[in-house]
Amino acid sequence: MKMGCDAELFDRLGLDFEIINSGCCGMAGGFGFEKDHYDVSIGCGERVLLPVVRGAGKETLIIADGFSCREQIRQMTDRQALHVAQVLQMAINEGPRGPSGNFPEDKYVAPPEPTPSGATVLSICAIAAFGLAAGLTLFNDRRNR
Secondary structure (H helix, E strand, O other), X not given: OOOHHHHHHHHHHOOOOOOXXXXXXXXXXXXXXXXHHHHHHHHHHHHOHHHHHHHOOOOOOOEOOOHHXXXXXXXXXOOOOEOHHHHXXXXXXXXXXXXXXXXXXXXXXXXXXXXXXXXHHHHHHHHHHHHHHHHHXXXXXXXXX
16 A cells, blocks of 8 residues: 555654554454455455564554454454544644654544443333333223224
């Protein structure tokens, strides 16, 4: 991929950066979400990208513009990659040194949505079933009058 514009921007921001030649992250849009493609998707990511991300220092920014790449990194590592626009926002908010400490991305990415537990889903279904039964009862009562 051509990263010339990004590299020029990172230079102007004063970042010490490395652009890795990883090929594809493996997610490729919806490809990696499909059951039959999962192993291929993970294999592509594990070829270069994911090991490099896992080996990066916790204070290192991980930057990926593609949604698929950011999602693959989020799912397969303990990191979340930033979009270039988020890096610019960080530079504006934090100044040239950026945030200190580990996981600098934490302030700039939303935490993943929690997955509802089985009990929560069951409760919602029970409430919906009760509401439906009550509605049908009222409907039948009014119809029979």
